[in-house]
Amino acid sequence: MDETAVEVVIRDMNAGITLSGYNPGAAFNFLTARLNDNPTLKQHFDPFRDRLMDYTDSDELLRPNGMERADYETMKLRPLPRNAPLQFREEILWIPGSEYFIRPDSGGRLADINLVPPRGLRFTASRPHFFSASLELIQDKCDFTDRETETIAELRQRIIAGESSIEEAFSHYPLWYETLKKQFSFTESAYYTLEAKISPQEKIPSRRLLVSLRLSSALGEQNIQFYEWIIL
Known part of the structure; x- marks a missing residue:
């Protein structure tokens, strides 16, 4: 019998800020107080937000501190920008200046940002869940x-x-x-992220399985749809 130890953690999927849609810059308004105490962040905030909005809007009009197609071509980052809402959260790392405001967790995931729902799936997030937020x-x-x-x-x-x-x-x-x-919300949503982690042992590499999905008693086994399914 395999006696490999496995640690399982269940968190609310609504654990971070939401960048889905056409106004992702508004998701960072909570940083206002922090900017006054951190000159470096304050210096980079407006350029980052303008670039994020230029990245997701549908036109080529350039914001004061933004970037459009010509700027990305100069940086050899064609065919960026998307000029449409983000399709996945890691996409924000392509935007210059994001490194000042985006923090990967210890496993390298952008846990402070909610998953962007795959096409055809809905996920309505409000305030992040207190017990799942970093x-x-x-x-x-x-x-x-x-x-x-x-x-x-x-x-x-x-x-x-x-x-x-x-x-x-x-x-x-x-x-x-x-x-x-x-x-923050103190009430769980119907969306969860399950993490199964194999404890590091001699000759056994550490592995993590992360699954994000909606759980409901009204959903049959065949109707479960996944927002994320990755092995790290």
């Missing part, structure tokens, strides 16, 4: 200090472990709780 996104969206974020991480872990309810955990931090509720 601590970095929580800190940025709520403008928490490092120490405040550490405390929130401890409270979140207590709730996840079943040691206290949400109300009990935040009973001494009511203002934090109100701030979090404005930026």
Whole structure:
């Protein structure tokens, strides 16, 4: 019998910001407070947002700090830009300046950005799910200090472990709780990401399977559709 250890984690698929559609630049408005404390980010923000909007709009009109087809051709990046909404989230890495605002997680995935639904599938995302969002996104969206974020991480872990309810955990931090509720959802969506990871062992390479899908009792086995299915 194979005794290889496998770790399985289930998260809400709505864990980040949404870049789908024709106005992806608005998804970064939450950075306003952070920009005032970080001159480097502030310097690069308007160029990045203008380039993102030029990349996804349908015309060749150039925004003040943007880039259109001629600029990409000069950089030997033809046939960019798409001049249409993003088709997959990793596409944003093709936009110069994105490296200042896009953070891959420890596994290299852009977990702070929601998946762009494949053609034919719908995914309506509102506020990211608090228990699935990264601590970095929580800190940025709520403008928490490092120490405040550490405390929130401890409270979140207590709730996840079943040691206290949400109300009990935040009973001494009511203002934090109100701030979090404005930026994050505490209710699960019907969309989930399942991660199965083989623990590193001698002679066995570490592998991860990630599957994102909609779960519903109304869906039969033959009707399940996947938003992501990758092996890393």
